[in-house]
Amino acid sequence: MEITGRRKRATVKDVATEAGVSRGTVSRVLNGQPYVSEEAREAIEAAIAKVGFVPNRAARSLVMQSSQAIGLIVHEPHSLFVEDPNIGSILLGANAALSEADYQLSFLIADSARDIDRLARYLSGGLIDGVIIVSARVGDPITRAIAELRLPAAFVGHPRDIGDAAYVAIDNRGAAREITSRLVATGRRRIGMIAAALDRDSGSDRLAGFVDALGNRFDPQLVQRVPLYSYSDGQAGMRALLERSPDIDGVFASSDAVAAGAMAVLQDAGRVIPDDVGVVGFDDSSWAMRCDPPLSTVHQPAGDLGRAAAELVLQQLHGDDRDTGGRVLECPVVWRGSA
Template sequence: MTDRRRRATVKDVAREAGVSRGTVSRVLNGQPYVSAEARSAIEAAIAKVGFIPNRAARSLVMQSSQAVGLIVHEPHSLFVEDPNIASILLGANAALSEADYQLSCLIADTPRDVERLARYLSGGLIDGVIVVSARVGDRITAAVAELGLPAAFVGHPRDIGSAGYVAIDNRGAARAITGRLLQTGRRRVGMIAAALDRDSGADRLAGFVDAMGSKLDPQLIQSVPFYSFSHGKAGMQELLERAPDLDGVFASSDAVAAGAMEALREAGRSVPGDVGIVGFDDSSWALRCDPPLSTVHQPADQLGRAAAESVLAQLRGEPISSPVLLECPVVWRESA
């Protein structure tokens, strides 16, 4: 049986540094009233003896977990499929890591998940939350408000009160890319409108309606539940059945657009020859499409970073900052 090396303790650090255990504890817990010389000696001793702080014990003392939750209110399958979620996660993790905080990823798929997470938030296991894809009337949003947790939302559900949020102008961007599609001479333009139960989906539909103006035909709007390839394909099939003369489509995400393009290929329609199609996100889906997809660039990693920075500022006792709105330009490629 191999002997396990004994884990270094605060006592070992204190002996090596020539200070009391109380002084070591003050340094570990970020407390003042420690001289620069003592602090330097303790840091050198920690490195020499290989001391690893026990964060669980530190959390009890500091009443802080040093963790921030990222709550994604989406189906498990979409969490894996949607590259925007991954980019938000990585952007948030980078900012939290720089501040020595741990990211805890929490997925709310079913109503049971939502209720379980609402209870979890009250357990003191995380110091704040970043919420992605919240709906109006979301139980998680209500739990965050009830507990007074430092929070930042990615997007802007209309019922989050004065909570911090980071977002893009979904409506303005949807209006811009639909207008660009119309400029190519398309006359029968429809939309596959996803996720209408959250602000991003509803705002993208509103932008499409703005751009279409008097040319709008409500029969050419097909709603689908999620920003997914499979729902994009099904939505496109529905549109083609109702309007076989369709010659332009705004898909409310790149994944939806990719699914729509697959349905068009199966129906014998060429892109952009027969049907011009545009998406939204400028994710990896856009470049995997053939031809490459015209879309709106959504800076998902920056959204995640800005949300994390908002939560960290609140944890430092700073007031909730003004909403962060990031640029989302049109990126024009061959699909339209």
């Protein structure tokens, strides 16, 4: 079928003509303003449906000084988006809360310095009303840009330099301490950690919890630092630990993806899990059930984190400053066959 031209977009004038009212009356209905009779309102709604009118949100934003859009900024490399199910779950949780409030989610990725500069310019343009920030680091330029613009914001996680800004998080340190203690209780003597993402609060807190649990038994030589919560970093970290300490019999991996990579290396090296080496992770993501045996881990309520962060931003937009500080959600240990 040949397309001969674009259909003309219906206008406010078209709606007014069809409904038999003035354009001003149509505008009042579209903007939710009072002083319109019920009869006129019903005629306008019927006319909108008949002529196929779609409000121009950009123009409406200029009048209302609101875009009805919230940005979700994820400060992670592009490569991690395919691997990390938590990002998708946070996004879906935030989107559900915003949809209920008739707000649109705008997904923004900060992978490079150029991305950060571009996002700072975008945020200053009034195209979004507030932001949710995931994976911010201490000293993050995104955090500085948001503070300078005074945008309503909520962090997923708790970087140490956000002052009294709203955030939603889990107790990474306490959960890491608990699952490491469970691993110790299985009788392991040489327990190491593949410690990822130490440039953000989640990674550094999980390492701190691991150290807490081991106490005097902690050996810094059994900690392998890696950059990201990724499968490939789990593989690299496990290879380094095996080379340095071939007698290792327990591993705490700071995410499920890292744990899955570590388990693959151990099994390729002929180690039986959990008989020879017990492995635990963190997240309770889809990675945990892909492992064989299934992975003991910490349940991170990623969807609830996204929803709670969105609710905190909406609360600020509605002028409600009550209890917009920190929220900490529960994250229980889920014990399976890997340890």
